Amino acid sequence: MGIVYTKELLPGMIVASDIITPSNQLIIASNTTLTDFLIEQLKLNSITEVDVKGHITTVSSENASYSEKVTSSENFRIFKEKFSSNSKQLETAMSHIINNQQADLNDLVVQINQMTPVGATSIEIFDMIHNMRSFDDSTYAHCLNVALICRVMAGWLHLSDEDTDILTLSGLLHDIGKVGISDDILNKPGKLTSEEFDIMKSHSQKGYDILKNKNIDERVKLAALQHHERCDGSGYPSTLHSDNIIKFAKLIAIADVYDAMTSARVYRKGLCPFKVISIFEEEGLQKYDPKYILTFLERIGSAYINNNVRLSDGRVGEVVMINSNTLSRPMIKIGEEYVNLAKNVDIEISDII
Numbered sequence: 001m002g003i004v005y006t007k008e009l010l011p012g013m014i015v016a017s018d019i020i021t022p023s024n025q026l027i028i029a030s031n032t033t034l035t036d037f038l039i040e041q042l043k044l045n046s047i048t049e050v051d052v053k054g055h056i057t058t059v060s061s062e063n064a065s066y067s068e069k070v071t072s073s074e075n076f077r078i079f080k081e082k083f084s085s086n087s088k089q090l091e092t093a094m095s096h097i098i099n100n101q102q103a104d105l106n107d108l109v110v111q112i113n114q115m116t117p118v119g120a121t122s123i124e125i126f127d128m129i130h131n132m133r134s135f136d137d138s139t140y141a142h143c144l145n146v147a148l149i150c151r152v153m154a155g156w157l158h159l160s161d162e163d164t165d166i167l168t169l170s171g172l173l174h175d176i177g178k179v180g181i182s183d184d185i186l187n188k189p190g191k192l193t194s195e196e197f198d199i200m201k202s203h204s205q206k207g208y209d210i211l212k213n214k215n216i217d218e219r220v221k222l223a224a225l226q227h228h229e230r231c232d233g234s235g236y237p238s239t240l241h242s243d244n245i246i247k248f249a250k251l252i253a254i255a256d257v258y259d260a261m262t263s264a265r266v267y268r269k270g271l272c273p274f275k276v277i278s279i280f281e282e283e284g285l286q287k288y289d290p291k292y293i294l295t296f297l298e299r300i301g302s303a304y305i306n307n308n309v310r311l312s313d314g315r316v317g318e319v320v321m322i323n324s325n326t327l328s329r330p331m332i333k334i335g336e337e338y339v340n341l342a343k344n345v346d347i348e349i350s351d352i353i
């Protein structure tokens, strides 16, 4: 078929050669069948035309990836609409706070509460958050994501309704100090210089300074200040240890890191939850309060019991049991065989299917 403008691409077209971004990054390999989701990715990555093969295949719901199934659902369409309007409302609210104008924060919390479909499971909410990334990757979107993840965690931890709302507001405003930091630093694709990193790190203190004299719950202000502190004293700005970090900042730290993991700009077939768990395990669970991080990771892992996964050796099986000592390496049933990934460390889960 030859070269086709990205705006004219259709799901089902097959990519004829590797697609490389202007910054030399491979985003889609040759022979990949395009989907709506992938075409969106191409637009986001400023790819204007694509070399495609001669015939079109149809993406059926059976062979659609996990991520495509999420994004093609009615629930996701509604979520996406609410997300866009709430992202704008949050932007306005933050600007009002910064300019000492009235901001209706209670209404914002109510809107967040109504964002997720009635009856949606925690994992469905996480999947929608993850898939929303390709449409909105702003600081406001990140704050919305953190607020939504915090609400899910609040449910897991049986927090009171009042605490849940305060935690939600803490999530919405935790990065308000980033509003004053230039986009060149916030969106810099490469590694920050140490000077730039210092500017970036100043956002937690700046956020606290913006909020401190406002008529806002004290816990929201401290969450903005402390959400980069870590329980082992390795965080900033004050290298606080666990006892001196408030619960709300500890919960936001987990939601913040989880959201950062889903923010990779390169297309992935849906975030593998076991990869998330292993990244937390590698980073060091001692950075987080064990009461919260273990609940968080166990909930994520157990939600995928009975789901099919593809292993790195190509085999497909079913998650049958989570190993509490190595949460990222569950027991997998393949046919009649049980493969314990805790003992087969050279194999890992590559995909949820």
Ligand SMILES: [Fe+2]
Binding pocket: 174, 175, 203, 227, 228, 256
């Ligand atoms: Fe932050």
